[in-house]
Amino acid sequence: METNERIEARFCPECGTPIRPGTRFCINCGTKIALPEQTAVKQEAEVKPEAPAAPVEAQAAPAASLEAPAAPVETAEAPADNGFETAEAPFTPAYNEAPAYAAAPAGQSVASNYADEMERFRERQAQYARGTYVPERKPDTRKGLPGWAAALIIIVTVLVIVGVFVLIGFFGYQIYKTTSNAVSGSKTSSEPKTVEYSGSTKVGDQTVPGGSNVTINITGDSTSLATAVYAKCKDSVVGIAIFYKSSSSPWEDASYSVVAEGSGVVYTSDGNIITNAHVVQPALDKNTNTLSSSYQIRVYTDSTLSTYFIADVVGVDYTSDLAVIKINANGLIPIEMESSKTVQIGDEVFVIGCPGGIEFMGSIIDGIVGGLNKNLLTSDGYAYDLIQTSAPINPGASGGAMVNREGKLVGICEMKIVDTGYEGMEFAIASDTVKEVCDTLMKDGKVVRPAIGIKVNSYYDVLTASDTGLPAGAYIAEVESDSVAGKAGLKADMIITEFNGVAVYNFVSLRAEIMKCQIGDEVTVKAYVYDSSDKAGGTYKTFTLNLQSMEDEYREFE
Numbered sequence: 001m002e003t004n005e006r007i008e009a010r011f012c013p014e015c016g017t018p019i020r021p022g023t024r025f026c027i028n029c030g031t032k033i034a035l036p037e038q039t040a041v042k043q044e045a046e047v048k049p050e051a052p053a054a055p056v057e058a059q060a061a062p063a064a065s066l067e068a069p070a071a072p073v074e075t076a077e078a079p080a081d082n083g084f085e086t087a088e089a090p091f092t093p094a095y096n097e098a099p100a101y102a103a104a105p106a107g108q109s110v111a112s113n114y115a116d117e118m119e120r121f122r123e124r125q126a127q128y129a130r131g132t133y134v135p136e137r138k139p140d141t142r143k144g145l146p147g148w149a150a151a152l153i154i155i156v157t158v159l160v161i162v163g164v165f166v167l168i169g170f171f172g173y174q175i176y177k178t179t180s181n182a183v184s185g186s187k188t189s190s191e192p193k194t195v196e197y198s199g200s201t202k203v204g205d206q207t208v209p210g211g212s213n214v215t216i217n218i219t220g221d222s223t224s225l226a227t228a229v230y231a232k233c234k235d236s237v238v239g240i241a242i243f244y245k246s247s248s249s250p251w252e253d254a255s256y257s258v259v260a261e262g263s264g265v266v267y268t269s270d271g272n273i274i275t276n277a278h279v280v281q282p283a284l285d286k287n288t289n290t291l292s293s294s295y296q297i298r299v300y301t302d303s304t305l306s307t308y309f310i311a312d313v314v315g316v317d318y319t320s321d322l323a324v325i326k327i328n329a330n331g332l333i334p335i336e337m338e339s340s341k342t343v344q345i346g347d348e349v350f351v352i353g354c355p356g357g358i359e360f361m362g363s364i365i366d367g368i369v370g371g372l373n374k375n376l377l378t379s380d381g382y383a384y385d386l387i388q389t390s391a392p393i394n395p396g397a398s399g400g401a402m403v404n405r406e407g408k409l410v411g412i413c414e415m416k417i418v419d420t421g422y423e424g425m426e427f428a429i430a431s432d433t434v435k436e437v438c439d440t441l442m443k444d445g446k447v448v449r450p451a452i453g454i455k456v457n458s459y460y461d462v463l464t465a466s467d468t469g470l471p472a473g474a475y476i477a478e479v480e481s482d483s484v485a486g487k488a489g490l491k492a493d494m495i496i497t498e499f500n501g502v503a504v505y506n507f508v509s510l511r512a513e514i515m516k517c518q519i520g521d522e523v524t525v526k527a528y529v530y531d532s533s534d535k536a537g538g539t540y541k542t543f544t545l546n547l548q549s550m551e552d553e554y555r556e557f558e
Helices: 110-130 147-184 225-236 277-283 431-444 462-468 484-488 507-514
Strands: 200-203 206-209 237-245 256-266 272-275 295-300 308-310 312-317 322-326 348-353 363-378 381-389 401-403 409-416 426-430 448-451 454-456 474-479 495-499 522-531 534-546 548-551
Touching (some): 225 256, 225 348, 237 272, 256 295, 272 431, 277 312, 277 322, 348 409, 381 431, 426 431, 474 484, 474 507
Antiparallel strands (some): 237 295, 272 322, 312 322, 363 381, 381 426
8 A cells, every 4th residue: 555645834923934844944034933743644545456546647837838747745754953944945036927847845746836836926916916015035145254354454454544644744754854954054064164143233323243243342321231242242152952862763853852952152163162061961971971872962053043053062061060062163253251250249240041942042131240159059969159140040041141241251151049939049150160161171071170088068158157156168078088188187077277378268269279279289278176065165287188189970960
């Protein structure tokens, strides 16, 4: 007896779309479809000895003239439930696209499958006629780019954009650099450049051209005195800027930035410039006192800042806070010097420099001398041989010129007291000290001083001596080990009152007498020796010693 198995047709419970056997999700709306148990309905065929069973004939297709052969009914095995669809359902055509013969699903003949498709075709036509037809959309099976590919595209795009901007910046900088150098006239060649001064100054009824040597004749109180002083000195005062270059930059000037600014005074016509040690100190190697390769010292000779020179360091003296730098130039106008011994308290003086930086190069302001032979204990050491003035010395004016009524240099601007309650307390290094130190720096590159090997209390002066009942002099705070002073018998708390027979009133006067001697000279020192319990009962003793040498030491300025 033969048996046939019949597979019942299934439809999606949500949208009614036919469901292929073995399919677990509706291809139209995605609804999960439960797999029913397949029930095989066995039909017993009648046994007729006289006649064989009639074969199953295929249903003729309406649009075909050929008759499809009979298809045997095969037993369909339920697909394994592995969580995936076994085949993709055919796409449902539009309402007016008639179906054609196609492979039938497992367990269904080609003819019956075509009949089912025709029935659905007619239903779509009816829906279209009623205006209720909604065409089915084939699911989008396209896949996006992998994450790594998208990230790579983004990175490449960013790099291209950055590269374009870098190229624009590079070529723009080259154009700027070419234009800037053409305008600035910076001097880097080995041939010295002759400085040409521009501008003139009106002095009363006279016009003084730039770069002229001016002689000021004072006849009474002239209302144009400051103008005359300015006309004489303006071309002898320069602006100084310290530039730092980052070693990581490949573009020369593009990486330079200003780290310090100050002023300078022309000392010789061939390019020697006086300034403060603390102005150039940021650019120096502390071990060699030479210019670091990461820095530039630029000197501006004109207030228009149209020209600058690259300077070399001739020498630095931290003890006096003085330095000499050199530019490759000729035709400079040196400042006229005056001995600081001629300066008196109450004298009118003028300060010329770059207060606030080189932007204000060539500024002039007046004041009077308020004190002489001052020495100060600062946060970074001692400052000696100072002239006190009421003329403001603002940041940037350091290294500038303090001149008298005749336009002659009497001091190099150095510092001011900045504290609550202080006003008009500005100080310049006396011109005699400036000349002595700078001449030595130009000759030897450093200053080696004679010394006796002691440290003195700079606060001890005539007033302090009177208040304590002790004699005026240089109060010894410490005797250095292995010094000639220690070997001669000098000790701390002694007061030096004479040096080589000359009276000493404070440290400044002692230092002035020592500087008159040479290293190795034999000198006599008279000191007051006393017991702290009996200050008035002390005695004077004389010591003989040979002056030792003392080299200048590196110092950080604040």
